[in-house]
Amino acid sequence: MAEELKHSNSISRTYTHPDTGKVIDYYDITIKPFEKQVYPNLGAAPMVGYDGMSPGPTFIMQQGREAVVRFSNQGTKDISVHVHGQYNRAPFDGWASDLAKIGEYKDYYYPNAQNARTIWYHDHAEYSTADGAYHGQAGFYILTDSHESSLGLPSGDYDVALGIESKLYNSDGALLFETNDNAGLWGDVIQVNGQPWPYLNVEPRKYRLRMLNGAISRAFNLSLTVGDPPEAVPFNVISSDCGLLSKPIPSSTLFMSMGERYDIIVDFSGLQGQNVTLENGKAVGDSPDYAATDRVMRFVVGDEVTNWDNNDDLPSTLREIPSPPNDSMADKDFTFERDTAGNWLINGIGFADVDNRILTKTPRGSVETWILKNGGVGTHPVHVHLVDFQIISREGGRDEVLPYESAGMKDTVYVSGGETVKVFARYAPWDGVYMFHCHNLIHEDHDMLTAMNISQLSEWGYDNSTHFIDPMEPQFRPKTITDDDFTEDAIMDKLQWFYDQDAYDHGNVSELVSSLDAYWADGGATSSATASAETSVNKITITTSSSASGSLAETSLATSSVAEGESGVASSTTDSATLRSDTAEKSATTDSATKSNTPTSTSEERSAATTEKRSLEFRTTPTPSTLQTRSRAIQGITRVAPSI
Numbered sequence: 001m002a003e004e005l006k007h008s009n010s011i012s013r014t015y016t017h018p019d020t021g022k023v024i025d026y027y028d029i030t031i032k033p034f035e036k037q038v039y040p041n042l043g044a045a046p047m048v049g050y051d052g053m054s055p056g057p058t059f060i061m062q063q064g065r066e067a068v069v070r071f072s073n074q075g076t077k078d079i080s081v082h083v084h085g086q087y088n089r090a091p092f093d094g095w096a097s098d099l100a101k102i103g104e105y106k107d108y109y110y111p112n113a114q115n116a117r118t119i120w121y122h123d124h125a126e127y128s129t130a131d132g133a134y135h136g137q138a139g140f141y142i143l144t145d146s147h148e149s150s151l152g153l154p155s156g157d158y159d160v161a162l163g164i165e166s167k168l169y170n171s172d173g174a175l176l177f178e179t180n181d182n183a184g185l186w187g188d189v190i191q192v193n194g195q196p197w198p199y200l201n202v203e204p205r206k207y208r209l210r211m212l213n214g215a216i217s218r219a220f221n222l223s224l225t226v227g228d229p230p231e232a233v234p235f236n237v238i239s240s241d242c243g244l245l246s247k248p249i250p251s252s253t254l255f256m257s258m259g260e261r262y263d264i265i266v267d268f269s270g271l272q273g274q275n276v277t278l279e280n281g282k283a284v285g286d287s288p289d290y291a292a293t294d295r296v297m298r299f300v301v302g303d304e305v306t307n308w309d310n311n312d313d314l315p316s317t318l319r320e321i322p323s324p325p326n327d328s329m330a331d332k333d334f335t336f337e338r339d340t341a342g343n344w345l346i347n348g349i350g351f352a353d354v355d356n357r358i359l360t361k362t363p364r365g366s367v368e369t370w371i372l373k374n375g376g377v378g379t380h381p382v383h384v385h386l387v388d389f390q391i392i393s394r395e396g397g398r399d400e401v402l403p404y405e406s407a408g409m410k411d412t413v414y415v416s417g418g419e420t421v422k423v424f425a426r427y428a429p430w431d432g433v434y435m436f437h438c439h440n441l442i443h444e445d446h447d448m449l450t451a452m453n454i455s456q457l458s459e460w461g462y463d464n465s466t467h468f469i470d471p472m473e474p475q476f477r478p479k480t481i482t483d484d485d486f487t488e489d490a491i492m493d494k495l496q497w498f499y500d501q502d503a504y505d506h507g508n509v510s511e512l513v514s515s516l517d518a519y520w521a522d523g524g525a526t527s528s529a530t531a532s533a534e535t536s537v538n539k540i541t542i543t544t545s546s547s548a549s550g551s552l553a554e555t556s557l558a559t560s561s562v563a564e565g566e567s568g569v570a571s572s573t574t575d576s577a578t579l580r581s582d583t584a585e586k587s588a589t590t591d592s593a594t595k596s597n598t599p600t601s602t603s604e605e606r607s608a609a610t611t612e613k614r615s616l617e618f619r620t621t622p623t624p625s626t627l628q629t630r631s632r633a634i635q636g637i638t639r640v641a642p643s644i
Helices: 129-134 441-445 488-501 509-521 524-528 584-588
Strands: 005-009 011-016 023-036 045-050 058-062 066-073 081-084 104-110 117-123 138-144 159-167 189-192 198-202 206-213 220-226 235-240 243-251 254-256 261-267 275-280 295-301 332-338 344-346 358-363 367-374 380-384 389-395 412-415 420-426 432-438 449-455 541-545 552-556 610-614 618-620
Touching (some): 011 488, 081 104, 138 206, 189 295, 206 254, 344 432, 380 420
Antiparallel strands (some): 066 104, 117 138, 220 254, 235 261, 275 295, 541 552
16 A cells, blocks of 8 residues: 655745855754554554654755754754765764754754765764664755756656665564664664565656665665566666766675665666565675565566656766775774774774874875774774765775775775775865764764864964864854744844855855865975874864763864874864755655655744645555564655745
8 A cells, every 4th residue: 555755845944145146045854753653553663753754854955055954852862963975064064972952953054065966864962873863863865966967867756765774673563772782783674764675666667766774783785686586687876975976887786884875777667567676685794684684675667657758878977086096005094893891992992082082183185095994893884974985995805896886986885894995085175073983873872983183274374263173163052942043033144144154165165175186286285294283273172062971071172083093182072964955956856756644744833844745656565474564655755845
């Protein structure tokens, strides 16, 4: 039985600067509890989600159109929001200690300046990220740009976002949060967009499928099959974490660790009247196999095509991506392993070690090669905030970089047992303290999360200001929810104030990057790379929250990201993830094609959100007999876009 896809248009204001014409869109999202009826013969599952739904609203953002998203916490625990895959300034990147308590809100200011990419947003609160994401705080955030739109890729109803997760349920229908001695929460129920083992009605033509591994601890090795005995259905990988690949990569399998995204083009022509199954391999990393974890969802291919637009052959080239360096020298080494006390650490340091958790300082705009090593048990998808990186090599374990890994830019890389992975990145465009960590969220919470300090360039005339460098900068911290802050005048004044802060060079990021390139090409590294950690530029006193007592403590500047191990630098600051909204071209974006009869959960009354319903058919297959239940239709993703 199909359900209608819920849509919500939560944009309530757009600020336009009277002189420059630059705009900032404003969104109002409330984090609040709700119940979700997943299994009709069991009780509803208590959850907490963005606007009281899971997955949360899908944001469709246009490159170059900035946004402020106000997240109000009416939930059950402290929250921080991270937009995974966007280069936000540190106070808006979701620093784990930058917590909005129940009854507080935080305004996240997002640039939406990068190339088109499929990214996502989720809870990033210290020591409870897994709990927040598992119980509903996650959603898609999609950036679009004119270049990608010009390529003739499938769009509209033929562009579908699929968030894959794995869950455990109690006999009463509630979610079970079982961490297996903090090794992982692998789950035995595979869900897509919030529903177990769904199916999607498709037409016999090309589709773009935006795949997200949003699971807490389970990796997937995906494939498409048809018939009995099953035959492989080939596809083309066109995009990874950070946007388009250099060219389409033909494949019949897709390995995805937690936090990774890949977009694939599947051609269902010639498969009329057949069922195509999205399967999962066995023995994937350290993820245990259960009765039905070898299947994900099904595509039911119809007989007719209603729209042939954007169904042509794929371009042979998608975008230009420079080749990484061939040399084997590494600038930094990071080992991910568990200590004898059971803590998951990076170079022996975790986020709780406030005085040492900034592991490295990297001059702004410089390029570095990092070695990421799995030092023992467990598997670690390593996510580096702020940057897009390239994978150079993988030794041990699988002992190869997969073709679709090497053809694009990444922000997360899977490092399984016995593997050492080398990555290359430019640490730009912003300075500040950023996190890097394992994206097995159980590992992250216990305590495989550290930081890096992207240091200022003194030659550019910077002083000891912490503006946008400290993720816990007081003026950007969460505030108590009051009616006065949600009036029309207050919101427009706040957007004007954000514009005046000039966090993102008023959209001229490409010029900034060109200036950084020129600076380093002229030998800037000679002077900046030798800057002492004791200089005022690199050592800054900031205020951060202590998770143990909730009190404030004075510590040295810290950020979150993969780091090296400089003992002299303390770390304890919090970025908060920023999230941006799209422009009027929202119609060609990807919410998951799903239908739901479930009532739409709306924002608080102060939000100017409107709710509408759209009919895309996302249905469920019967659950395997071993689980003695039948899944409801897949929960739709709510799409958020400006009303322009």
